[in-house]
Amino acid sequence: MSVSKNRAGFTLVELLVVIAIIGVLIALLLPAVQQAREAARRTQCVSNMKNVALAMHNYHDTYRNLPYLGFSGWSGDTISWYGRVLPFLEQNAIADSLDWTNRANGGRNPIYRGTQLSVMSCPSDNMTIGESQNGFGDWSHQRSSYAVCVGNTNYAQDDANNWDGLWTYKNGGSAFRMDKIHNLSAVTDGTSNTVMLGEVPVNQSTDGWRGGFAVVIFSNGAGFTGYLTPNTRSSVDGGRRCWDPNDYPTHKIPCHQSGGGWGNATYAAFSMHPGGVNVANFDGSVSFVPETIDIWSWRGMTSIQGGEVISN
Template identity: 30%
Template sequence: MFKPPHRVDARRAFTLVELLVVIAIIGILVALLLPAVQAARESARRTQCNNQLKQIGLALQNYHDSQGQFPKGRNSTSEVGVGWSFLILPQMEENAIHDAYDATQPVHAEANAAAMRTPISAYICPSRRSVTADRNFDNNDQGAGANGEPLGVAVAGDYAANAGLEEDMGMENNDYEEGQVDEDSAIDFVHWHADASLVGPIFSNSRIRARHITDGLSKTFAIGEKHVRPRDSDWTDAEAHSKQGDTCFLAADNLKTILRGTEDGLASGPNDDSRRSVTMFGSSHPGVVLFVFADGHTESLSTSRSGFANVNPNQVGDVPDPTDPEDLDEVEQWGWLMAMSTIAGEEIISD
């Protein structure tokens, strides 16, 4: 029986034009979807950062319950001393790191190397860096590795305590370059009544109790994201000691690592390299900085928010005067932030 030859259907290949069109369509889809994916990832990272601040806020509450006061910002200005981030480690369920650190030894002592190098995930903002990020540090003002002293290594950290209008509150003469912890400030809160409109809940040698925060626990923030200038990430120069602000220092040697003030406002963004931004709160989240308040709730505050606040109505100390035309712009722009940072300023904030 005769069988006709099998017929093979001819298949037409893609032309170059068709291939280019498909590639172009894929490129457009990727361009449209990528920002949405990035936004979703940032939203997740911001949520994680917010949850970490809630955890820190809860630790502050538990510390207050057990000790009768909020933790000190730091208890010393020397190499032997600890700050708030160390004091609340047991409440953060980080007992192993707390117990591994010998608070009677200098921060750069070999006995403390393991604790200083152990990452604390709750102290790292996921939008800024990985949990394993660390930094070299120097413990004198002579420059990195001066006098034969080796550089130490400390894990990075992204949160700082609210000291009030200035990061050096609680220092003698409020001069953090040469000042020492004012021992009198911690003896009796009466000593601080005259400056209650200037200080935050956690400053050098502070002993603030909930009842001292007469502006309200829900109106006064305790911990926030700290800004670190890009120039301060390189610690190979003679300023290595002053650039320790990028760590989560368990020790209290440098206040830039653990404390911030509000008189200069918020950093405009992660790349703000201005001189004043070294002591500002700031974040890697677009347009906002996250804070946890003394009552434990969290808020995101805009870096461009405007709102008038009658800061320091009793005019104690050198702060912007809302009745002075020369100070009016600063008060209108950042008065709301300063008002939220003080414990007993009696300020009135408008939306």
């Protein structure tokens, strides 16, 4: 008597159907996984900004004023507010290594120039060392994700390139200035309504200077301006170099150079988060500002004494 045997395994068609189903499931799950990862990165980014804002407040409590943006001498290549708040970020060793009598670059302050701090790095962005193509040299420099707000103005907060006559530095536009200090009492628009820190984009090139965006360890890259809305593709900069747009592979930032020095530039807030940027206000709170914000609301948020009514 013959006994029939059960067939083992799958046919080719069945195997292809299973593979197709798995592929569809992966395609459905991948965006959710990516969104979850970005949410986690944004949460860490917010935590970093709160720590930096707290360091600013501890500095203010100790010295009764906010730190300088930096000094305008030596072509702006001076140690910025970043160096002054290091002790309040538990970075005393780096702070103790600083030579305040010399420029930040040019072979000086190598520990300061080369040490990347996680608290100053948004995990949604990739940190790079500028001018490091030949190893860590005299002009190599770290970049950071968070810069102070210098108001609705150009970087130097002066009349240069006053395109529309609306610079609000005339109303005390920024609490962070070159060669001048302020305390929190200068923020008459309200500490909960006024931006102290914001995100800036990290240049992915390691070759050459490539402008001041994210080079917050120096005076000439330590801030951003509120003249343009967050994540803008527009540019009215007068002081940055014409880098390759591929230096910012995720968001192409246009090259535009209209002449003048870095003080004429309008470095906008910029992030790798979809839809906007994180900002820390002068009261230490952190919020997400959509890139679609009304430009006048944004300009009002980024000046300290303009008296603007900010709509929600």
